Every structure is written in structure tokens, then in C-alpha cells.
Amino acid sequence: MAAALVTGTLLGFIAGLVPGIGGRIGIILCLPIALFWDPLAGAVFLFAMHSVVHTSTSIPAIAFALPSTASDAATVLDGYPLAKAGRGGEALGASLSASAIGGVIGAGAFLLAIPIARMLLRWFGPPEFLILAIFGLCMVTVLSGRNWIAGLLVACLGFAAALVGLDVQTSADRFTFGFHEISDGLNIVAVIGGLFVVPEMLSRFKFTQSGHDQAANTRISDVIVGMKTTLRHLGLVFRSSLYGIGIGLMPGLGSSVAVWLAYAYAGTKNKTGIPMGQGVITGVIAPEAANNSKEGGAMVPTLFFGIPGSSSMAIMLGAFAVLGQPIGPALLTTDIGVSYTLAATVLAANILAIPLFLITVPLIVRLAALQRAHMVPFAIAISLFAATYQAMQFGVLFQFVLSAALGLLLKRLEWSRPAFLLGFIMGPLAEISFIQTSQIWGWSMFLRPATIGLLVVFSALAWKSAKASARTFSVSQRRSDSWAAFALLLGFAAIFRETTTFAPHASHVPALVAAVAMCLAAMIIIARQVAPDSNVQPVHSGFSGFWPAIFFCIGAILVGIPLASSLYALGVLIGMKVRWHIAVVCSGLLGAVQLGLFSLTSYIWAEPLVIGLWTERLF
Amino acid sequence: MTITGSLKRVFCAAAVMALTASGAFADYREQLSGRTLNVMVGFSNSGGGARFWSLFSTHMRRHLPDTIIRAEFKDGPLAVTGIGELYQTEVGSLAIGLIRPPELAFVQIDDPAAIAGDLRDAHWLLSVENLSYIMAARANLKLDLDQLRNPAEPLILPVSDPLSTASRVSVLLSAITGIPTRNVVGFDRSARAATLMAGDADLLTLGLTSELEALITSGDVVPLYSIVGDDLSALDPSLPALADFLTPDAPESVAAFVQSARGMGRAFFAAPNTDPADVAALTALLEAIVKDPDFIKDAQLQGIPIAAKSGEALAQQIDALIPSDDAARALILNAYACGLEMSLNPRHECTY
Numbered sequence: 001m002a003a004a005l006v007t008g009t010l011l012g013f014i015a016g017l018v019p020g021i022g023g024r025i026g027i028i029l030c031l032p033i034a035l036f037w038d039p040l041a042g043a044v045f046l047f048a049m050h051s052v053v054h055t056s057t058s059i060p061a062i063a064f065a066l067p068s069t070a071s072d073a074a075t076v077l078d079g080y081p082l083a084k085a086g087r088g089g090e091a092l093g094a095s096l097s098a099s100a101i102g103g104v105i106g107a108g109a110f111l112l113a114i115p116i117a118r119m120l121l122r123w124f125g126p127p128e129f130l131i132l133a134i135f136g137l138c139m140v141t142v143l144s145g146r147n148w149i150a151g152l153l154v155a156c157l158g159f160a161a162a163l164v165g166l167d168v169q170t171s172a173d174r175f176t177f178g179f180h181e182i183s184d185g186l187n188i189v190a191v192i193g194g195l196f197v198v199p200e201m202l203s204r205f206k207f208t209q210s211g212h213d214q215a216a217n218t219r220i221s222d223v224i225v226g227m228k229t230t231l232r233h234l235g236l237v238f239r240s241s242l243y244g245i246g247i248g249l250m251p252g253l254g255s256s257v258a259v260w261l262a263y264a265y266a267g268t269k270n271k272t273g274i275p276m277g278q279g280v281i282t283g284v285i286a287p288e289a290a291n292n293s294k295e296g297g298a299m300v301p302t303l304f305f306g307i308p309g310s311s312s313m314a315i316m317l318g319a320f321a322v323l324g325q326p327i328g329p330a331l332l333t334t335d336i337g338v339s340y341t342l343a344a345t346v347l348a349a350n351i352l353a354i355p356l357f358l359i360t361v362p363l364i365v366r367l368a369a370l371q372r373a374h375m376v377p378f379a380i381a382i383s384l385f386a387a388t389y390q391a392m393q394f395g396v397l398f399q400f401v402l403s404a405a406l407g408l409l410l411k412r413l414e415w416s417r418p419a420f421l422l423g424f425i426m427g428p429l430a431e432i433s434f435i436q437t438s439q440i441w442g443w444s445m446f447l448r449p450a451t452i453g454l455l456v457v458f459s460a461l462a463w464k465s466a467k468a469s470a471r472t473f474s475v476s477q478r479r480s481d482s483w484a485a486f487a488l489l490l491g492f493a494a495i496f497r498e499t500t501t502f503a504p505h506a507s508h509v510p511a512l513v514a515a516v517a518m519c520l521a522a523m524i525i526i527a528r529q530v531a532p533d534s535n536v537q538p539v540h541s542g543f544s545g546f547w548p549a550i551f552f553c554i555g556a557i558l559v560g561i562p563l564a565s566s567l568y569a570l571g572v573l574i575g576m577k578v579r580w581h582i583a584v585v586c587s588g589l590l591g592a593v594q595l596g597l598f599s600l601t602s603y604i605w606a607e608p609l610v611i612g613l614w615t616e617r618l619f
Numbered sequence: 620m621t622i623t624g625s626l627k628r629v630f631c632a633a634a635v636m637a638l639t640a641s642g643a644f645a646d647y648r649e650q651l652s653g654r655t656l657n658v659m660v661g662f663s664n665s666g667g668g669a670r671f672w673s674l675f676s677t678h679m680r681r682h683l684p685d686t687i688i689r690a691e692f693k694d695g696p697l698a699v700t701g702i703g704e705l706y707q708t709e710v711g712s713l714a715i716g717l718i719r720p721p722e723l724a725f726v727q728i729d730d731p732a733a734i735a736g737d738l739r740d741a742h743w744l745l746s747v748e749n750l751s752y753i754m755a756a757r758a759n760l761k762l763d764l765d766q767l768r769n770p771a772e773p774l775i776l777p778v779s780d781p782l783s784t785a786s787r788v789s790v791l792l793s794a795i796t797g798i799p800t801r802n803v804v805g806f807d808r809s810a811r812a813a814t815l816m817a818g819d820a821d822l823l824t825l826g827l828t829s830e831l832e833a834l835i836t837s838g839d840v841v842p843l844y845s846i847v848g849d850d851l852s853a854l855d856p857s858l859p860a861l862a863d864f865l866t867p868d869a870p871e872s873v874a875a876f877v878q879s880a881r882g883m884g885r886a887f888f889a890a891p892n893t894d895p896a897d898v899a900a901l902t903a904l905l906e907a908i909v910k911d912p913d914f915i916k917d918a919q920l921q922g923i924p925i926a927a928k929s930g931e932a933l934a935q936q937i938d939a940l941i942p943s944d945d946a947a948r949a950l951i952l953n954a955y956a957c958g959l960e961m962s963l964n965p966r967h968e969c970t971y
Binding site: 031032118121122123124125126166168169170171172173180181183184250251301304305306307308314327328432435436439440441 | 663691692693694695696697775779780781782801803804805806809810812813814816817818819820831832833834836837839920921
């Protein structure tokens with residue numbers, strides 16, 4: 001059992017370090033290893049693995065701005081600016097301790113839930129999801145700082161993007177314009193990659209030498225400082241963990257909802273004077289705590305009732321069937337020992353991850369600090385790989401590029417990118433919960449105790465947050481904001497017109513979103529007319545490493561990503577005056593690792609992309 | 620902790636089976652190598668559907684290393700246009716479809732002109748899923764048939780989308796059992812079970828899986844009647860069948876349609892104008908894949924249940940699913956319209 005625990009923790013940690021692998025793929029890849037043990041030890045192996053994946057995903061998120069999932073994107077927002085400011089070690093330490101404490105709280109919640117598991121599962125349904133979604137959308141104002149009208153406008157854009165695809169109520173196409181690839185909706189990983197990774201990567205070209213030095217000097221003591229910082233915010237960790245546990249308990253609710261709600265909550269408690277998204281340490285602590293704790297909540301419906309609480313847990317259920325490890329209500333009674341063993345596994349794995357993290361972090365931080373510009377092609381390639389490992393289609397590449405353009409534009413305008421993601425995640429949840437609530441409960445939803453409870457809590461939080469926003473509200477005074485708002489006004493007018501062609505049931509929500517967005521855009525334009533000019537920001541330029549990135553992309557198309565990476569690394573290492581044979585070995589190893597990785601998951605990436613594009617073998 | 624003792628034996632057996640199967644590889648490889656095989660996948664490229672296709676595509680490529688395999692996902696209504704495109708592929712080209720036949724069969728029954736081709740004309744190659752289904756109820760629902768047939772409001776039944784097989788079947792079941800239900804969309808698989816367990820939904824059609832077994836054992840979900848399937852051993856043997864719940868005047872053909880539709884999972888087919896030699900090769904390919912020990916192991920590891928049925932048996936099922944005479948077709952459509960009316964007005968009675 002101990003071997004299963006240690007091996008699972010180690011492999012889970014490694015799976016999390018590689019963007020594109022993460023929890024779900026990691027479990028599938030490692031299932032054969034679990035079969036070497038008896039069913040319970042196999043289950044311990046998988047749970048240990050799953051428990052620490054989210055701990056290590058924060059390392060590439062903070063050090064390289066490389067989120068694996070929508071959940072990790074929240075960590076990037078403040079973690080990467082902290083790393084850029086030379087506080088990467090602190091951010092990583094805070095992330096580590098928040099993850100560990102969150103995981104422990106989640107495991108504790110799982111144990112506490114045993115006597116009341118059935119009741120907990122019955123409390124929450126679509127009416128509560130609707131309240132959560134509305135609250136989440138309101139939190140955009142917190143994430144957007146003083147320019148919260150622009151934030152709401154961006155959230156509407158995210159909401160509209162999430163409406164692309166088949167309408168769930170009528171199965172009619174919405175905003176697909178004949179492109180079949182997007183009937184399932186936009187690819188969330190491609191959207192995140194474009195929106196967050198590309199702008200952050202391109203900003204690396206502007207780095208000063210002092211930035212390099214600060215990051216390279218990250219020490220274990222900095223990580224310890226970060227861990228201590230988390231301990232000073234235990235209240236936030238605890239509350240964020242509660243968000244995680246609560247969302248984990250509710251099957252059908254996306255796991256990133258917990259993370260973003262926790263992030264938004266951290267925003268309401270931010271008293272540093274630094275806007276969220278510009279390097280606030282609590283912006284790292286809250287999402288990490290929620291991310292790890294939610295798995296404790298998700299274990300309740302999964303293990304006791306066979307209802308997967310998250311997508312990873314759905315794969316875990318299949319794995320349990322293969323292992324022959326029974327699940328179900330017996331884990332609440334006769335087999336309760338198994339429940340305790342699995343809870344103890346989560347606890348132990350989260351604690352075991354701490355030394356692993358401390359060993360790994362200094363190496364990775366140094367890697368991140370070396371030749372930052374040269375990391376760009378790798379980061380973009382990995383991000384693209386994560387987006388397309390399931391479906392390599394032109395459409396996904398197009399979405400990635402379009403999202404990147406939007407991300408760059410929003411970054412330049414200093415409009416909130418998280419607001420877009422919040423709209424993108426919460427929007428569909430709001431729409432579908434609204435449909436379900438109106439059809440099943442109607443007004444009687446307000447008689448549900450859980451609904452009333454959530455309404456009271458969230459109304460209080462929203463009121464408090466609104467008061468704070470009112471105090472700091474300022475209208476945008478930049479010309480660029482007006483132009484962007486004007487473009488969006490036209491865009492949403494076109495969207496509104498398009499909704500008139502939909503079936504009535506399919507058009508309600510898109511029309512509402514477009515109408516609200518047009519009002520917000522008009523407000524920004526009017527505000528500029530009332531209080532014109534003054535605050536024009538300088539435009540940054542000087543993408544000195546841009547051309548190497550372009551050459552890498554062309555190389556990937558012509559000779560395939562592994563070989564292109566290998567050659568690129570060779571050039572970089574020789575340029576750094578590394579001895580040629582060491583450079584050859586290192587770059588060869590890099591290519592081999594990538595080749596192995598791609599062949600395990602999506603072999604097409606190992607080939608020159610040009611072959612795939614010509615033969616359309618890209619799926 | 621013990622290392623599985625029979626692992627060596629399993630590997631040996633797998634190697635022997637692989638060697639035996641390799642003889643059959645030669646024929647279809649010869650026929651299909653150097654060509655391009657287009658696959659129209661009639662479901663979503665996400666979740667379970669994506670995993671299902673990923674499993675097959677991996678092993679198709681392994682069995683056909685010299686064949687280019689292209690896939691195009693066409694979910695929901697797009698599958699209808701996909702069928703039309705597939706039927707119009709040039710003679711001599713290689714194209715197959717992987718679809719859930721019941722979803723498209725209902726479209727053909729509802730509006731034959733909507734599909735540019737008759738599903739009954741296709742070369743059905745292999746069915747890869749056959750399912751057992753029950754109608755389940757929430758724990759505290761009164762199961763008296765008269766009471767079920769006379770609720771004040773239609774009983775709530777969660778489904779994923781309005782065009783899914785579960786959704787169509789539920790409407791028809793309303794009509795032929797006289798138990799009025801209202802489909803509420805937007806529930807994925809786990810949310811459906813959770814909603815029923817929470818008591819927010821009343822009924823649910825559920826596939827017989829180990830997960831369902833857990834819910835039934837705990838008493839959180841109560842089986843009401845079996846819809847279709849041979850593998851209902853996990854349930855109480857005295858569980859009533861669909862026939863026991865039919866209204867006296869419910870047409871048997873509609874009940875047979877429901878059972879056929881609900882029990883049929885995903886299946887492969889080739890367009891009618893496909894060369895017979897290609898049809899034989901494709902059939903041999905798919906049969907070899909589902910018997911391949913590596914495929915079986917991968918399917919088990921990924922929790923994907925595979926239950927193959929031959930092309931001939933599948934073709935018979937499709938013929939039963941899509942009635943050829945207008946009267947039988949009208950009967951199904953009439954039942955469907957009545958079921959939809961019952962979802963609005965639970966007092967509505969169906970006449971056939």
C-alpha cells in the first residue's frame with residue numbers, strides 16, 4: 001500500500017508538471033500500472049496520483065504562464081506577474097501550501113460527509129447552480145477593478161462565445177455560421193491558451209535583464225516565505241476550500257467554477273491596493289486551495305453513489321471497475337474501512353507532495369529564468385498540444401489564433417481577461433440552470449432551503465463588493481477604450497440581429513446578452529464623451545525574439561514539433577556557449593521526450609504538421 | 620499488496636490470440652492498403668463519444684498501417700447531412716459511418732425527405748454496442764400504476780438534449796404506458812442520476828451499469844420496469860417488463876420500436892454504392908478489431924463496454940426500426956405527438 005501511495009504521488013506530480021497531460025490523461029496512461037496491485041492498493045495509487053496533480057500544475061502556470069486547464073488559468077493571473085516581479089518563489093510556496101491545506105481540508109470534508117453524504121447530495125440542484133452562476137457573473141466587477149463596466153462588457157463577450165454551438169433546448173445551431181467543427185462549442189483549452197498564454201509569452205520579449213536575475217535568484221527560502229504567507233491567510237484558504245468542496249459535491253458543475261468563485265472571493269478581500277491580476281498573492285492562494293479541496297467533495301458522490309463529481313472522477317469510476325474495487329453505499333457501512341483508507345491517501349499524498357515540490361521548484365524556476373524569450377515557442381507549442389490532443393482540426397487552430405488576438409487586444413486595452421473566462425464558464429451554466437429551474441420548479445425554487453441560504457450569503461457578499469466598487473469607480477478616459485467599445489457595440493448589434501433568426505427558445509439568452517452588452521458599450525462611449533481624454537497609455541513594442549518564434553513554427557510545420565524543438569534547443573544552447581556535445585545530448589533528449597509524449601497521446605503531432613494538413617489526418 | 624499472479628498467463632494468451640488473428644489481417648489489409656478511408660462520426664467529439672472513437676481509430680490505424688484514415692465529427696442534426704454526403708461519395712472511394720442508428724432512424728420516420736438516403740439501404744457492418752435499459756424511479760415515488768398514470772403534473776424526466784435517443788424513447792414511452800412525463804434537457808449522465816437521487820426528477824431511463832447497480836442497492840433509485848436487454852441479472856427477477864406497463868390499446872409495433880431503439884448503441888455502416896469487396900474487407904477489419912486482445916484490453920482499461928453484433932443481425936434490427944409501410948410509420952409519429960401532448964397536459968389520452 002505504501003508503495004502504491006508513493007508511486008502514485010510521484011507519477012501524479014509528474015503528470016501535473018506537463019501541460020496537456022494533467023489528471024484525466026494521466027490516469028488513463030497510468031491505469032496499467034494500477035493493475036499490478038490488488039484492487040484497494042490500485043485505488044490508493046490512482047487516488048494518490050489524482051490528489052497531487054493540481055499541486056504540480058501550478059508550477060508551469062506560475063513559472064511559465066502555462067495553464068493546463070481553465071482552473072489553472074486563475075493561478076496564472078497573479079502567479080505569473082509575481083514571478084515576473086521576482087517573487088516566483090513566494091508565489092510557488094503560497095501555491096504549494098494552499099494546495100496542500102486545501103487537499104487536507106477536502107479529505108477532512110470527505111470524512112465528515114460520511115454520515116450526511118446522502119443529505120448533502122440532495123441539497124443542491126439546478127436552482128442552486130443558477131444562483132451560483134449569477135453570483136459568479138456578478139463577480140466580474142470584482143475581477144475588473146475600477147474599469148468594471150469594460151469588465152462586464154468583456155464578460156458578455158465570453159458569454160456570447162460560450163453560446164456558440166448547438167442550443168441544448170432545441171438542438172438548433174447558434175453562431176456556427178456553417179462551421180461544423182464548432183457545433184460542440186468552442187474548445188476551452190484553445191481559448192485559454194490563446195487568451196492567456198500567447199499574450200504572456202509575447203510579453204517575455206520585453207523583459208529586462210534585471211527581471212532575469214531576480215527570477216534566477218529564487219531560493220528555497222523564498223518558497224518558505226510563500227508558505228508562511230499562506231498561513232497568514234488561513235481564513236481565505238478555509239473559505240476557498242469550502243467553495244471547492246461545495247462545487248465538488250455537485251455533479252454536473254464544471255470544476256473550474258469552484259476555482260473562479262474562490263478567485264473572485266479573494267478579489268473581494270483584496271486590500272493590498274494592487275489590482276487583481278497584477279501580482280496579488282491571495283490570487284494564487286484562493287484558486288489553489290479550491291482546486292485541491294474540490295476533489296474531496298467530488299469523492300462523495302463518486303464513491304458512495306457511483307455518480308462522478310468531476311470529469312476526472314468519471315474516469316476514476318471506470319478505473320475502479322477495471323480494478324474490481326467495488327464502490328457504492330457499502331462504503332458508508334460495511335466497507336467503511338475503504339473510505340477511510342482513501343481519505344487517508346488524499347491526506348498523505350498532499351503532504352508527500354511538499355518535499356517533491358521543494359525539490360523540483362528551484363530547478364524549474366531556473367529553467368524559466370534562462371533565456372526567457374526562447375521559451376516562447378515551446379510554451380506555445382505545448383499550449384497548442386494541450387488544446388488539440390483530442391481533436392487536431394483547423395478549427396481549433398483558428399480558435400487559438402483568434403483567442404490570442406483577443407487576448408493581446410484586451411491586454412493592450414487593460415481590460416480584464418479573466419472576465420471573459422468567467423463569462424465563458426458561467427454563462428452556459430446560467431442558461432441551462434435557468435431552463436431547468438423554470439421547467440421543474442418555477443417560482444417554488446425560492447422555497448428550497450439551500451436556495452434561500454445561498455441567496456442570503458451571496459447577496460451579502462455582492463452588496464459588500466458593490467459598495468467597494470462604487471467607492472473606487474472611475475470611467476475609462478482613453479480613446480482606445482471608446483473605439484473598442486464602439487467595435488463591440490457593432491458586433492453585439494450583429495449578434496442581436498442574428499438571434500432573430502433562431503427559434504424562440506434558442507434566442508432568449510443570446511438576445512439578452514447582446515442587449516446588455518450594447519448598453520454597456522454605449523455607457524463606455526458616452527462616458528468618454530462626458531469626460532474626454534487624459535490617460536492615454538504608451539504602447540509597448542520591441543518583440544526582439546519574435547522572429548525565432550516564427551522560425552520555430554515554420555520548422556514545426558516542415559519537420560514536426562519534436563525535431564523542430566530539438567533543433568531550436570540546439571541553437572539556443574550553442575548560442576549560450578554551452579559545450580557542443582552537452583548541447584547535442586540535451587536537445588536530443590528534449591526531442592526524444594516530446595516524441596514519446598506525443599506518441600503516447602496524439603501521435604500526429606510527432607509528424608511534420610504539413611503532412612497532417614495535406615492529408616487532413618488531423619483529429 | 621500483491622502483484623496479480625495471472626498476468627503472465629494473460630500476456631501469453633493475448634500473444635497467441637494475436638498471432639492467430641494475424642492470418643485474417645492479410646485479406647482486408649490487401650484490399651484497403653494505400654487508400655483513404657473517410658469516417659463520418661455521428662456524435663460529439665467530446666466526452667464518451669470522443670473516447671469511443673479514439674479507441675476505434677487507434678486500433679483501425681494499427682490494423683491498417685498503410686491506409687489513411689480521416690474522421691469528421693457530425694453531432695446531432697449534422698449527422699443527418701453527414702449521411703447524405705456519405706451516400707453521395709464516388710463509386711470506388713472508401714467511406715463509412717459510425718452512428719447511433721436510432722437517432723437517425725427517427726429523423727427518417729419523421730421526415731423521410733430530411734435524409735438524403737434510406738438507412739435501410741446501407742451496408743451495415745457491425746454493431747459495437749448493445750445495451751440493457753430500465754425505467755427507474757426516485758426512491759419515494761408511489762409506484763402504483765394508476766397513480767403514476769394520473770399525476771397532477773407530468774412526471775419530470777431528465778435528458779441531455781431533445782434529439783437524443785433517451786429523449787425520443789421517453790416521449791414514446793409516455794404514449795404507450797400512459798404515464799405522462801416531461802423531458803427536461805441539459806442534464807449530463809452524472810447529473811441525471813444525481814437529480815433523480817435528489818428527488819428533483821421522478822423517472823429516468825437508465826442503462827444497466829455497475830453504477831446503476833450501486834444506486835439500486837442503496838435504494839436511492841428504484842427500478843420500475845425493464846425496457847430492453849438480456850443482462851438484467853443484477854436486478855430483481857420479478858421486475859416487470861415494458862409489456863406489463865403498456866396501456867390496453869398501445870400498438871405493439873411502437874413498443875417494439877422503442878425496445879429496438881433503446882437497445883441499439885453505436886454501429887458502423889458503409890454507403891450503399893460501396894464496392895462489395897470493400898464491404899467484405901471493412902466487415903472483416905471491424906470484426907478483427909473487436910476480437911483483438913489488445914483492443915479488448917484497451918476498451919476495458921478505458922471503461923468502454925463493447926458488445927459486438929454482426930452486420931446481418933444489425934441490418935434486421937434496422938429494418939424493424941424503420942417501418943416500410945406508411946401506416947406503421949404514422950403509428951409511431953402519432954404516438955410521439957401524443958407523448959409530447961402528454962408532457963403539457965397529463966390528462967391527455969392517446970388514441971391509435
